[in-house]
Amino acid sequence: MAKINILDKIYTTGPLILLYYLSISEVDANLENLLDIFSINLQIIIIYFWIIKRPSLMGTGHIFVAGLINDVVMGFPLGISSLSYLLVCFVGNYVRNKSVNTTLASDWFTFFIALIFSNLLFFALINNFSDLAIPFSKIGYNTFFTLFLFPIFWFLFKIYQMSFIGGHDA
Amino acid sequence: MSVSRDDFSIAFRSALLQRGASQKFSILSLIIIAVIIFFLDVYGFAVVKTARGVINDLVYRVSYLASTPTRMFPSLNSEIASHFNLKKENEELKKVIEKYKALELNLEYLTNENQNLKKVLNAENISNVSxxxxxxxxxxxxxxxxxxxxxxxxxxxxxxxxxxxxxxxxxxxxxxxxxxxxxxxxxxxxxxxxxxxxxxxxxxxxxxxxxxxxxxxxxxxxxxxxxxxxxxxxxxxxxxxxxxxxxxxxxxxxxxxxxxxxxxxxxxxxxxxxxxxxxx
Missing domain, CATH: 2.40.10.340 (Rod shape-determining protein MreC, domain 1)
Structure with missing residues (x-):
């Protein structure tokens, strides 16, 4: 019984470990050698999916810290990724409160809103308040590819949820 | 109409302020903290600069360690494999081979690193090292x-x-x-x-x-x-x-x-x- 509990704990902390690992490690989803404009923000997909499906697995405190770590590793001003992640959390929470049953299509549409808000905030803060300058086209490509690939990760996370955590949503 | 507005405000407030079973902080409080940290960092307060330096050093080291598996995967993999093959004699031999392979990979890695360092030293013509x-x-x-x-x-x-x-x-x-x-x-x-x-x-x-x-x-x-x-x-x-x-x-x-x-x-x-x- 104890063994099952430990395994359950490992499975339920899986998404959070993945979030931290993506923030801290060199593994990234920026395949510029294959396609110059390709880049996706996997962290936002992870946060949004699990906030919608199982918010108990994705503590807001952890999301905040993962954002800070991401800022340090990437060289952004401290707090900017945390803010954009928390905005995604907020939209996710709102959608969860307002909806009873969600489908891939509804999740995809609401994810688009969360992503737009999050990236616009990121773009506005970094271009107006820091020494860094990022053109809108870069953010646009990132938004496009993240949105475009959302269903693939949705299915992968759904399979993980059904296999290891439990089928029903929060 | 008023019901739908109430609905909206309840869902909005709930999303911003509610704390679930495992949520120790509300999103609003974390957003406020993140905004404060952001502006302190952007406007270069001395305390934040020092703290950032310490955090940077710490995170870069951890980041380097966290990405070690991707660099050292071959040798780690063979060590783990050999660990599970201790009982049978035949598999013990396999273990030895795997171990030597791992050592060989490690040696190759160190040799390459050494050669790269030598190349850098030669190419830069470091006569005045200071x-x-x-x-x-x-x-x-x-x-x-x-x-x-x-x-x-x-x-x-x-x-x-x-x-x-x-x-x-x-x-x-x-x-x-x-x-x-x-x-x-x-x-x-x-x-x-x-x-x-x-x-x-x-x-x-x-x-x-x-x-x-x-x-x-x-x-x-x-x-x-x-x-x-x-x-x-x-x-x-x-x-x-x-x-x-x-x-x-x-x-x-x-x-x-x-x-x-x-x-x-x-x-x-x-x-x-x-x-x-x-x-x-």
Whole structure:
């Protein structure tokens, strides 16, 4: 019984470990050698999916810290990724409160809103308040590819949820 | 109508303020903290700068360790495999073979590293070692937006913001952030990189601008300038940061510069310490 509990704990902390690992490690989803404009923000997909499906697995405190770590590793001003992640959390929470049953299509549409808000905030803060300058086209490509690939990760996370955590949503 | 407005405000407030079973903080409180941290960092408060330096050093080390599995996977994999094959004699032999394979890989890795270091030392012709610092690249994670690397030398070794960074005598970038034990180097292909350069064909002056892609482009050339390929590009040194004549790359017909050093393949770099200005 104890063994099952430990395994359950490992499975339920899986998404959070993945979030931290993506923030801290060199593994990234920026395949510029294959396609110059390709880049996706996997962290936002992870946060949004699990906030919608199982918010108990994705503590807001952890999301905040993962954002800070991401800022340090990437060289952004401290707090900017945390803010954009928390905005995604907020939209996710709102959608969860307002909806009873969600489908891939509804999740995809609401994810688009969360992503737009999050990236616009990121773009506005970094271009107006820091020494860094990022053109809108870069953010646009990132938004496009993240949105475009959302269903693939949705299915992968759904399979993980059904296999290891439990089928029903929060 | 009023019911739907109530609905909206309840859902909105709930999303912002509610704390679930495992949520120790409300989103609103964390957003406020993040905004405070952001503005303290942007406006450069001394306390935040020091704290950031410490956090940077810590996170870069952890980041280096966290990405170790991807570098050391072959040897780790064989060790784990051999650990599970202790009982049978036949499999013990396999274990020995695997172990030797792992050692061989490790040896190969160390040999390559040694050769690379020797190459760097020879190429840089380090006669005056006090003026140059050899640094290892800790993190070369390419953000979708920024192109920079983290090296394992910082203000402890005398590295300061703005110092040029080279590899095999070719310009790689400049230091934009220093911590006690590490530094961040902005690469030439970063969006925020602007360097005055000179072209060897007719000594034309230009600005090398990074675009976030692998090849930076040349701006502010003379109006009637016609691009030709294979023209060497050097740092002009007009900014007072880079040494004039430091090689950068070769031009392409499209007005871009093919860098001599691939920014994605850096393992060791040298930081050129600023010379003390002579006082007359």
């Amino acid at each position: 003026n140059i610092i050899l640094a290892k690249v800790l993190v070369d994670r390419n953000s979708p937006f920024l192109k920079s690397i983290i090296v394992n030398k910082g203000s402890k070794e005398g590295i300061e913001k703005g110092m040029p960074v080279t590899k095999d005598n070719n310009l790689v970038g400049r230091v934009v952030e220093t911590n006690y034990l590490s530094s961040r180097v902005l690469l030439l292909n970063d969006l925020n990189s602007r360097i005055p350069v000179t072209l060897d064909a007719d000594n034309s002056q230009a600005i090398l601008s990074g675009g976030g892609t692998s090849k930076p482009k040349l701006d502010y050339l003379p109006e009637d300038y016609n691009f030709t390929g294979e023209v060497n590009v050097f740092a002009s040194g007009k900014d007072g940061i880079f040494n004039s004549g430091t090689p950068i790359g070769k031009t392409t017909i499209d007005g871009e510069v093919d860098l001599f050093v691939d920014p994605n393949q850096l393992s060791f770099v040298t930081v050129i310490l600023k010379k003390n200005e002579e006082k007359f």
